[in-house]
Structures are given as C-alpha cells and as structure tokens.
Amino acid sequence: MKDLRTISVTVNGTPYSREVETRRTLADFLRLDLKLTGTHLGCEHGACGACTVRVEGEAVRSCLMLAVQTNGKSVATVEGLAKDGKLTPMQNQFWEKHGLQCGFCTPGILMTMTEFLEENPDPTESEVRDALSGNICRCTGYQAIVDAVLATAAQARGEQ
Known part of the structure; x- marks a missing residue:
C-alpha cells in the first residue's frame, strides 16, 4: 500500500x-x-x-x-531562471563563452552557480572551480564554464 x-x-x-x-x-x-x-x-x-x-x-x-x-x-x-523568454546574464554568458556542449549538466551548474554568485559576486577562478567541484561535466573540460561564470560576475559588477 x-x-x-x-x-x-x-x-x-x-x-x-x-x-x-x-x-x-x-x-x-x-x-x-x-x-x-x-x-x-x-x-x-x-x-x-x-x-x-x-x-x-x-x-x-x-x-x-x-x-x-x-x-x-x-x-x-x-x-x-529566464523571465518572459529573456535569458539571465549567466545563461547568456554560457551561450557566448560556449559553456555547454551536450547540455546535460548545464541546468544543475546554472542553479549552483546562480547561488554561488549571489554569495560571492567577485570570485577568483580558483573559487569558481571549487564551487563547480560538485558538478560533473563530461564534455566541456570546464574552462568555458569557468569563463562564463567569471564573465557573468564581471558584468554584474559593471566591468564588461
């Protein structure tokens, strides 16, 4: 039952x-x-x-x-994440920086990194990599993901 x-x-x-x-x-x-x-x-x-x-x-x-x-x-x-069909800055950076390939891991990474950037708006590359350590991606090699997260943070700070 x-x-x-x-x-x-x-x-x-x-x-x-x-x-x-x-x-x-x-x-x-x-x-x-x-x-x-x-x-x-x-x-x-x-x-x-x-x-x-x-x-x-x-x-x-x-x-x-x-x-x-x-x-x-x-x-x-x-x-x-997207509102009224408009992607978030991080989703746009994943697109621009080629931070996804097959896309299977992408939803989980986007959710993880969204929280991460709320808590740490000015991360180092090492901090991004550490925050990503709980998400497995078998396609990208992570560099493009790291680049997208760092670009999102820089954009939010008005540096891009």
Whole structure:
C-alpha cells in the first residue's frame, strides 16, 4: 500500500498542491508530476550535480530530497531562471563563452552557480572551480564554464 501525502509547494513562482508518495524524490516530482524536465538525473545518489535545484534559495540535490520535504516551501528550477523568454546574464554568458556542449549538466551548474554568485559576486577562478567541484561535466573540460561564470560576475559588477 502506498503512503501518500498532500503537499503544497511553490515552484518557479507557481503554487502547486499535489498528492505524492512519501518516498518520491523531489527530482521525480518535478520531472514526472510537474513535467519540468530541465532537472536532469545522472547518478541518482548526489554525486554528479545534474539534478541541482534551489529550495528556499539554497542549492540542493533533488535526487536526495523527498518531495514531501518541500511542503510549504519554494523551489526554483532551471525553467524558472529566464523571465518572459529573456535569458539571465549567466545563461547568456554560457551561450557566448560556449559553456555547454551536450547540455546535460548545464541546468544543475546554472542553479549552483546562480547561488554561488549571489554569495560571492567577485570570485577568483580558483573559487569558481571549487564551487563547480560538485558538478560533473563530461564534455566541456570546464574552462568555458569557468569563463562564463567569471564573465557573468564581471558584468554584474559593471566591468564588461
């Protein structure tokens, strides 16, 4: 017998109330129940970072969090970054600096780096690399991602 709970959660500014199985991960809730497929599942044990979303402003691995844990909370996914079809400065820099190739890791990296730049608006290259260490990218070699994050920070400071 399934153990079900009703949760109320706000995702990307939209409130939802859904009945979910208590063991359903946040990643599966977002992808399967809300059809927000930008959150990717790679390793499903928190090591790759592809499933990173923000809960109450904090980057979390949605494969390790249960949907019921978000009851009454706010969740942001990659789909919520662009507003009115306009990409964020970081999304634009990823485009300009070729910070993505296959794109599988990109949503998690964007969510991680968005929080990172809010906390550290003037990072060094070493700090960016350290912040990226929890996100695995098999295509880019990271340099273009680092360049995009540093360019985003410089742009926000008015240096570009």
